[in-house]
Amino acid sequence: MRPPTSDEEQTRTMTIEAYADTIVPGEKRSSDDRAIAGATTGGGAVAAGAIELLEWDATGLSGALGDLAGALNEHTLAYAAELGLALDESVPPFVALSFEHRTAMVNRLTTPGHPEKPLWVSLALFCNMAFDSAAHLHTADAIAAGHPGLIAMGIEKPDPDGRWRFPSYSYGRPLARLHPDTTPSGSPA
Template sequence: MTIEAYADTIVPGAKRSADDRVVAGAADGAGAVEAGAVELLEQPGGGLADALDALAFSLNEHAQAYAEECGLTLAADLPPFVALPFADRTALVLRLTTPGHPEHQMWVGLALFSNMAYDSAAHMHTADALRGGHPGLRDLGYFGPRDDGLWGFPRYSYGRPLAPLHPATTATGSPA
């Protein structure tokens, strides 16, 4: 819950249900949680999978200290970071990710993975992500395959050819 709430603070999304207390609902549409941030973080290649429990514990300690400092009363049935209102989650994340904070690199790394899940679907093969309607790729305007099954843009990405074709280029695009 805590790691999902952190990811939701980085790339906010809509609540998954009316009683969702992890995703704050600070934005319309999908955010990092729906895009698979925890799934990405749990993959061993990223280097954070074994540290997620410790990160959640530390983040909750920071959240409890923050709440005490600000005079906030947190719901006892939730982890402290999850219990923080969204504005306070954001303020705490800003504090933790500010250069000079002793744990800065750790929290920035966690934020980067949350972004990667949304804006690149790094935990999935791109073709599978697009076929499955990955929310981040969809929202960012990634194109799926054309009607002919090939991947490409319907027109040049800059709206014009970047250079004239060489006169010896064949119809298949190969140089003669």
């Protein structure tokens, strides 16, 4: 297998970023950003590191990202032909779609009965994972760097020693009474 060219890498990256942005939308990185639709404010899956997570070998998808981007663009060409949409040829087909059409495409690909549904759902799950848990980063590092998903969920910074402690109950109230034999360290008797 030959290594991808820089044009192929750019097409792959833009396409996968556009997919990730469709799953967890974010704001454009600049006015000329085409991969990010800018459907909302704040950072989405791309700002949260979806590409970095997907390129991590542990996902099992890293070697297939080029093929997934190619398949997504092929599906997009068929979708555009079906609806009579004219696509800007200066960017990959999926990137050329409006956010509404990107959403419709992802809906088609992840609908029960679609033969490729497991692939597209897997890709979507990893995009969510990048936003929801920063699985590719140490949590304290992600919070210190301003990870948009962890901030959106209200994950607090650790104490100065790097440990998380919750002097108040995390749910705002105790969930149960302590057992009378619980030791001061919290261990059961």
